[in-house]
Amino acid sequence: MAIEQKMIDIIAEQLSVDKEKVVSGASFTDDLGADSLDLVELIMAMEEGFDIEIPDEDAESITTVQNAIDYVKKLK
Amino acid sequence: MSLEGKIAVVTGGSRGIGRAIALRLARDGAKVYINYVSRADAANAVVKEICDAGGSAGAVQFDVAQSDAVQKAFDGIIAEAGTIDILVNNAGITRDGLLARMKEEDWDAVLSTNLKGVFLCSRAGGKIMMKKRTGRIVNISSVVGVTGNAGQVNYAAAKAGLIGFSKSMAQEYASRGITVNCVAPGFIETEMTAKLKKDVQDAILKSIPLKVLGQSEDVAAAVRFLVSDDARYITGHTLHVNGGMYM
Numbered sequence: 662m663a664i665e666q667k668m669i670d671i672i673a674e675q676l677s678v679d680k681e682k683v684v685s686g687a688s689f690t691d692d693l694g695a696d697s698l699d700l701v702e703l704i705m706a707m708e709e710g711f712d713i714e715i716p717d718e719d720a721e722s723i724t725t726v727q728n729a730i731d732y733v734k735k736l737k
Numbered sequence: 738m739s740l741e742g743k744i745a746v747v748t749g750g751s752r753g754i755g756r757a758i759a760l761r762l763a764r765d766g767a768k769v770y771i772n773y774v775s776r777a778d779a780a781n782a783v784v785k786e787i788c789d790a791g792g793s794a795g796a797v798q799f800d801v802a803q804s805d806a807v808q809k810a811f812d813g814i815i816a817e818a819g820t821i822d823i824l825v826n827n828a829g830i831t832r833d834g835l836l837a838r839m840k841e842e843d844w845d846a847v848l849s850t851n852l853k854g855v856f857l858c859s860r861a862g863g864k865i866m867m868k869k870r871t872g873r874i875v876n877i878s879s880v881v882g883v884t885g886n887a888g889q890v891n892y893a894a895a896k897a898g899l900i901g902f903s904k905s906m907a908q909e910y911a912s913r914g915i916t917v918n919c920v921a922p923g924f925i926e927t928e929m930t931a932k933l934k935k936d937v938q939d940a941i942l943k944s945i946p947l948k949v950l951g952q953s954e955d956v957a958a959a960v961r962f963l964v965s966d967d968a969r970y971i972t973g974h975t976l977h978v979n980g981g982m983y984m
Contacts, residue, residue, distance in 0.1 A: 696912070698867075698909065698910075698912060698913070702867060702868075705864070
């Protein structure tokens with residue numbers, strides 16, 4: 662649960678959206694209004710927040726809130 | 738119109754044009770971090786001059802072409818000052834020579850410091866500016882980046898490269914309130930041009946409609962304008978400060 666909550670906080674802050682909108686199936690670009698630079702910033706914020714390294718090829722596959730949570734869970 | 742409360746980083750700020758830029762930004766209220774690579778005495782002298790005049794400054798040693806050193810230095814500045822508002826990429830070297838005789842290491846050294854250094858510092862500085870949704874980056878190019886100059890294929894290539902770099906970065910970062918511009922000085926009276934022989938200097942003067950060499954302060958004034966609020970609608974531009982040498 663800790664990872665989920667922290668991820669939602671990071672996404673909501675980085676994309677300047679309400680936390681209620683950050684539901685598991687939400688797509689960063691389609692539902693949360695992120696542009697390409699937002700995605701880069703978001704990945705950087707995740708790396709910082711969870712103290713992990715996300716290679717570019719992995720970053721491309723992280724397109725939804727659930728993707729991001731699953732990715733971090735796998736590493737932790 | 739003051740820069741009060743702003744944090745500025747000037748690479749290669751211990752001498753010449755960089756020194757003039759550091760002094761000018763500090764005079765107008767910014768706290769200036771002066772990067773140097775080898776001349777600690779010169780950098781500390783600039784810091785002292787600023788502090789004696791009631792300003793605020795610090796000296797930071799790092800090689801702009803070393804990725805880890807750059808990141809560490811920027812992290813350190815942000816930890817101390819809280820942020821970075823202004824980045825002036827001024828650090829540059831020359832290794833002149835005709836192409837036919839130019840050594841590969843002379844090419845690599847100039848491209849590393851003058852072009853890769855700007856990439857590394859802009860990436861590091863741009864990160865915090867992106868978070869704040871505001872920032873000013875000014876890259877010091879050169880008239881020879883636009884006109885070319887025999888004996889400077891490496892320097893001219895790097896300085897031309899900066900213009901393309903700045904336009905591209907300006908497009909990427911515009912949505913974050915960050916402007917990226919170049920200032921392209923012509924012949925400026927510095928240690929470098931003082932070494933030129935009298936006849937070479939005379940030949941240069943003939944090519945300058947305003948008939949005098951520029952001063953470092955002329956370049957600093959252009960930088961000062963581009964980092965100001967007055968320049969908020971200018972990005973991706975190259976401002977020529979060359980006495981009309983190239984128009």
